[in-house]
Amino acid sequence: MGTDNPDLVEALEAENLMLREEIRVLRGTAEVADHPIAEQLEIMTAVFDSSTAGIAFIKDRIMVRANNKLEELFGYDSGELHGQPTRCWYPDEESYRTVGEAYSNLAKGNIYRQEMQMQRKDGSRFWSRLSGRALYDDLSRGSVWMVEDITFEHEAAEEILQTKEEMAAIFETSTFGVALVKDRVMIRANKKLEELFGYGPGELHGQPTRCWYPDEASYRIAGEAYYELARGNTAHLTMQMRHKDGSLFWSRLSGRTISSNLLHGSVWTVEDFTVEHEATEAVLKAKDAAEDAERKLRDSYMELEKTNQRLQKLDQMKSDFLSSVSHELRTPLTSIRGFSQLIEREFVRSFAPLTNGDAGLEKKVLRVQENLKIILKESERLTRLINDVLDLAKIEAGRTEWRDAPIQVADFMRDAVNATYGMFEQKPEITLQLDIQPDLPIIIGDADHLLQVLVNLINNAVKFTDSGSIMIHAFLNSDSLIQIEIRDTGIGFPPEDAEAIFDKFQQSMHGDTLQDRPKGTGLGLAICREIINRHGGRVWAQSQPNHGSTFTLTLPAATKPPTSPVSVGGIAPVSDDDRTIVSDRSQGKPKVLVVDDDPGIRDYFAQLLQEQGFEVATAMDGQMALSAARGFAPDLITMDLAMPVMDGRTAIALFRADPELHNIPIMVISAIPDWEAAGGDAAMGKPPNEELFIKNIRSLLNQPTTNNTETTETVHFLMLYDGEHAPTTVPKAYAAWCEVDFCTVRELPTRLCAGFKGMVAIPVDLLSQVDISLLNADPSLKVMVLPVVAVES
Template sequence: MNKPGDPAPDADARRARLLGFGEQSVSKSYYPELKRRLDELERFRSLLDQTGEGIFLVDAVTGRITDAAGAAGAMLGRRREELVGRFFADLWPAEAVEHLRGLFSGDFAAGRMETTLPRPGNRGGGLSVEITFRLANGDDGSIAVIVARDVTERKKNELALKRAEEKYRSIVENAAEGIFQTSTDGRMLSANPAMASILGYASAHDLMRHIKNIIDDVVAREEARQRIRSELVRYDEIKNLEIELRTKSGGQIWGLVNARRIRDAVGDSDRYDGSLQDVTARKKAEQTLQRYQDELEQRVAERTAELTRANERLTHEVTIRKRAEEAAEAANRAKSDFLSMVSHEIRTPLTSVLGFAVIIEKRLDALFEKLLDDDPRRRRQAAQVMDNLRIIVSEGERLKHLINDVLDLAKLEAGKMEFKRERVDPSEVVRRVMSASAGLLAASKDVALKTCIEGRLPEVMGDRDRIIQVLVNLVSNALKFTERGSVTCRARADGHYVVIEVTDTGIGIPDTEQHKVFEKFNQIGATLTNKPKGTGLGLTICKHIVESHGGRIFFVSKPAAGSTFTFTLPIA
């Protein structure tokens, strides 16, 4: 009797046939045992279907797939029912089929290989599969048990790892600095070509053949060996250690060493990884630089001592010169005060002399006309007296101008000259001075006076009388030194200034005298046979007046080709 819930005998028979049992195996007396075995097989198949591996059973005689489980259908893109009964050779790559035929022919009882399956659904790329083959005996003959595992991700990881290894191997092989590995006691494990080159070896193999222990065989000095061992023990690393190293030829170089201890997964010491740079050139440069620095410091000390002594001498000289300048300044003040006092004292009687001389000249001229007869001798004496009086008046006037110039210069140098602050029309000043100068022209001179005012000039701020004084002086000088040609006064506005130029076609100024044109008591043409009269202070006073107004004065001259004197005044 069947228990409630048990499948019907005919259902168990169907399950037995599906699982590979023949009709003859199924009898009613065998149902309980059959049911137990069927349940176990179903549980086993359920477990197989949960695995990620594809499992195939292939008949060794026919080559047909008799069963498939696990991920077999997913790998080939088919349902399990579609795989059973198909030829294995129709579904798998040729190399896998050949391997399987070798298994069937008895060449081997088991095997392993890797192949590539097209991805289900033609999604592009391939599915990397690892296959294991094993020949087993079944009730109906030999059965090939084939287990396929998807190793696509593993292959990708292996490929990535291989590329990374190649990349870092290339970096190490082509690095400019030496890279090495040693055991914990300093025994050489590996080195790159740069390491060999730095130490004078033809290759890394040559280096490894000659150097057994990097500390003992390469480091030149014992104290450096002790320091390396001490720091590796205390700190597990050494950083930027500069030491002397021995090369293959026996020479010595300076190397910059870095190394650190590498530990395994449990924390035990495994090896040391390190790098080496050849810093010999830099070290020699530093030593050379230090030598130069020492020499420079010595020279600086010597030069400092020299400068200290020179400074002491200079300080002494400055003190003496300062005292001399103070004495000169006091003397200059005394001179100015003296000149001012003398000028005042002279100007008072001079004014009386000039006044009376003019009066006498007028009265004598009238008196001689009435008293003198036709005696030629007396008339010559009278004419001589009149000429002498005119000389007295002329030289008196000259002396008066000299005294006035001396007083003006003294005031200007002392800063005591007071200037009016008023608006001045430069056009009016130019016209007035040129009109007045026309009367100064000697009848014997063939000189034309020209005036050129460009546009309407803006007003300037200053002392009108002093500006006239400057222009009168420049025009007078031009007339003095011009026998023929022209004297031209030009005025124009230029930016923030009014520019006034006086140009003549006279004798010009020699190159040897141009540097002292504005010096005191220097008179242009002093070396001429017929030298002009003057005090030699006019241009010096002009320079003081112009600069006191915020302008500047300068000239351009060429011997025998005339001169141009220019001064500027700021626009109001």
């Protein structure tokens, strides 16, 4: 209790006694005087006891009385504070003194109020609100003090302050413009907002937000966002806003009410996203452009398709035209040539002897003979020209019939030399050297046309060489291509003409007028190039005037150079000792080998087929296809035609010639116009219709191999043909298990109604007239698209 001052206690007790006496007297007086004072006192006592604040009566800074709440506040037991100095309230001397200094104020009748930290008995502190007043404005009569614990209040205030500070920091440092708006007037605007709109500090304060908008319409649109806000939602707007200087910028505007009450105002953030907007616009534009381009591409593809069809028609017309022109030109030419010859013979035989030594007449006879020779020579030249024009036209139109077969290089070179033997005989000054590397691989090609090339090149060499030699060299070059060089010691040509001489009607002028007229038709080299290109090879020339020229051609080899003695007939038989292919078609997934030089198409077909449950392998050219087929043992092959190294046509020929592979169905898929003549089992143009592609593949796979006919059910074919003509298409060869019937496009629905089941074969040129969806809808029907083969009658 710390009361080691017995004198003071005694004095206080005495005083207490005195006071009680005083109270008693007062009560008595109060009772007498209608008890008003006693009642007052009672009220005061009640207040003292029930107060939620701590109350103390203090004299000389010593607690004379303290209510329970005060003791509770400071953590003392009941009565414990009685007689205690108030110093125990304060955490430190300074705050004690500070309050002490306020006493002088109390003496003047003022009320002292202070919020401060106080200390509990256990030393912990709490925020309190302290207020005091002197009794009778006389300090000597003591003072009453009230202590309230305001810890919560204080903390809340602190928190608010903190939040306010934070908000202010956010407000000012935000990269968005932020405005507090009430009734569409800015109450506050942050620095960023001022910056965005180009206003000076404080300039926006109190301004209506109308200044944000370029026009009344957008102001109104933004105004409609307040309906959203009123519903408690956040509004988002993207629009153009106006800078103070009148310039516009793209912005994102978001607004939200404060405390979900529009009356409290709303907060708006403004973000300039002009750059982003421009980028987005650019992306959109690019996307539009891409879509546009795609559409255009699709359109032009369709257009191309149409053009292609038209061209094919035109091509046919051109072909027919050329054929009749050829006939029409030949007839008069035959007369000119034949009659000139007859005239010459008759003239020499019957008229020349009649000159009788007349020198003038003899001269005229010679002149006539010479002139007749000119007519003959020129008609021969015209004949060659017509032949070459026709050749070239046919090759270019893809109408040349190529007869591809394995060719032994050495054989075919000897043929060429034999064919040109006559020319060498006429020019004994020229020697011929032939150097053929032994064991050259086989090439696949049209022997007649390749011979034509070689003969043409040798002829040229002889034609333009007066003396020296012509060397023909055939070897396998470092790229594993067969290379044939024809080198002469003739007049040559300027190097800059090396390309031009392969153009039509181009012959090198040899830099002077030495050649009074071209010796050939001017088409020979153009034809050579076409033929070699078609075989997947290349032909070019090198020369220097008067230093001879070298014509070089390369052709792809069909087989690897044989290591064993050369196999006659071309294809080395495949030994099946180590990799006998047992193709089990009844189990597992059907296997398809996709052959195409375009990786995109390979992937596309592979994916498409894999999705359909096929096992797929791919090869990028005919040669790879052959070796892949041995290992992979496909049930079907899809074959592109135009490919490097070995084209599809050659590959098909080799597949057909191979005892092990000849049964594999091959579906030709190509963009080149004569795909139908390539020798596949079916053919489709590029790009194929996905559905038909799969259907055709399935059709071909259901087709059993021809050597197990006994186990096979008969397949019924319904072959469509053009009603006006005889069947335009017949299958190349159909086996015993096929039963083929013909029907016109118009008859087809009737035949289907009559219950036809099986394979409907549609020549590709009739495809457009047939409703494929109708056929697809019937599961008992299969559709096969056939290439068009002209019927010869």
